[in-house]
Amino acid sequence: MxxxxxxxxxxVEAFSRLPGIGKKTALRLVLYLLKQEESVSEEIAEAILKLRKETRYCTNCHNISDSEICNICSSTGRDKGLICVVQDSRDVLAIESTGQFNGVYHVLGGVIAPIEGIGPEELNIESLFKRIEKEKPRELVFALNSTMEADTTAFYISKKLLPSGIKISAIARGIPVGGELEYADELTLSRSISLRTPYNPS
Amino acid sequence: MxxxxxxxxxxVEAFSRLPGIGKKTALRLVLYLLKQEESVSEEIAEAILKLRKETRYCTNCHNISDSEICNICSSTGRDKGLICVVQDSRDVLAIESTGQFNGVYHVLGGVIAPIEGIGPEELNIESLFKRIEKEKPRELVFALNSTMEADTTAFYISKKLLPSGIKISAIARGIPVGGELEYADELTLSRSISLRTPYNPS
Incomplete structure (x- = not known):
């Protein structure tokens, strides 16, 4: 053009560097901004700058945070005995939005992927072990994606934690709520049968 | 959330103020920026700020410009005798991207819409008349949208220009290239028949 x-x-170039935004969408955003008050552009630009400059990672759980310790870790209402292990901050947001989890998190920052050169040292795994040693939580829940790398990571961590005797669980896998059996893949369906749960009409 | x-x-709030970007997409953009180098956020923020602060409108054709006269108006390779009248800068970009037009533009900045309180005074119409008087172009092409307001605007301008004797044309309306007759509305189809063009296989 x-x-x-x-x-x-x-x-336009700047906007189209963002994921999922092509040249046409970028142009639409640009023309929109040109039509708005100058303050709109200023607020957006400021939010972007501050986002990257002032956020940091919680030194305890490695989640995105405004301060040294994030507000989940520093909250007194949270169950510190239950640590949910997730891949990144996005997953924390997803779980938080369900409102069903009252424990704390540990953000790995990725999963073990030898092909991409990501070993346990590149992730926040060592700090998880230290945290478990110090805080002695009762239970660890893996809330990782369903990939080979994530499975490897969970296996690695659980193996290392064997001597500690901590209870380890993983989020349930199965047919999504509202999902149709017909369209489920065989692996999910076969797992959801073998891992069947007691029927509990409520 | x-x-x-x-x-x-x-x-997230800032991004979701942009058109077509909801909370979920905004969050994806935010998490993307958090993963990138700080310079990426800086460049995007700077481009947004500069966009709104430093762009202005060409004093001749009212198109978006970096300088007092835009680079289309100041180009020596452009046919100044042919002025294309468009509603806004977006339309200039759309026509420019075809590479088929070698004249200059005049951006009205909208169309006459009495219900919304937009009269000829709110638009760049007077400056069009002055420009025609001064530059004496041979032809004016209306490249406006197909709305009642746009038709009114074109009618108003053409009526006022009647004494000047300037040639006035409008972009062709008809079935889009690749469009199917079956799905065309009656008005477009009936117009495309009455305004039929000589068949010219090439």
Whole structure:
């Protein structure tokens, strides 16, 4: 496209660096911003700058945080004896939005992927072990994705924790609520049969 | 959603002010930015700020521009005798991307819409008349949308220009290239028949 303005072109380029935003969408956003008050652009730009400059990772659970210890770790209402191990902060947000979990988290920052050169040292695994040693939680829940790498990671961690005697669980796998059996893959369906739960009409 | 960080929440809010971006997409963009180098966020924020602060409108054609006269108006390779009248800068970009138009533009900044309180005074119409008087172009092409308001605007301008004797045309309306007759509305189809063009296989 032949832009009449270098500044418009730069802004379009900038927006289209974001995932899922192509040139056309970027242009739509740019033209929208041009029509709005200057304060709208200023607020968006400021939020982006602050986001990257002022957020950090909680030194305890490695979740995104505004302060040294995140507000989940520092909350007195949370069950510190139950640690949910997740891959990244996105998963914390997903679980938090269910409102069903009252424990604390540990964000690994990824999963073990030897092909990509990611070993246990690159992840927040050592700090998990230290945390378990110090805090002595009752239970660890793996809430990882269903990939080979995630399975490897869970296996690695559980193996290392064997001597500690901590109870280890994983989130339930099965047919999604509202999902149709017909469209479920064989593995999910066969697992959901073998891992069947007591029927509890309520 | 219960955000662990106020800064993340602010950034999500900021992104979701943009058209077509909901909370979920905004969160995806935020998490993407958090994973990137700080320079990425800085560049995006800077482009947004500069976009709104430093762009202005060409004093001649009212298109978005970096300088007082836009690079289309100041180009020596452009046919100044042919002025294309469009509603906004977006339309200039759309026409420019075809590479088929070598004239210059005049951006109205909207169309006459009495219900919304937009009269000819609110638009760049007077400056179009002045420009025609001064530059004496041979032809004016209306490239406006197919709405009642746009038709009114074109009618108003053409009526006022009657004494000047300038040639006035409008972009062709008809069945889109690749469009199917079956799905075309009656008005478009009936117009495309009455405004039929000589058959020219090439």
């Amino acid at each position: 032949n832009f009449p303005s270098k500044l418009v072109e730069n802004a | 219960n955000f662990p960080s106020k800064l993340v929440e602010n950034a």
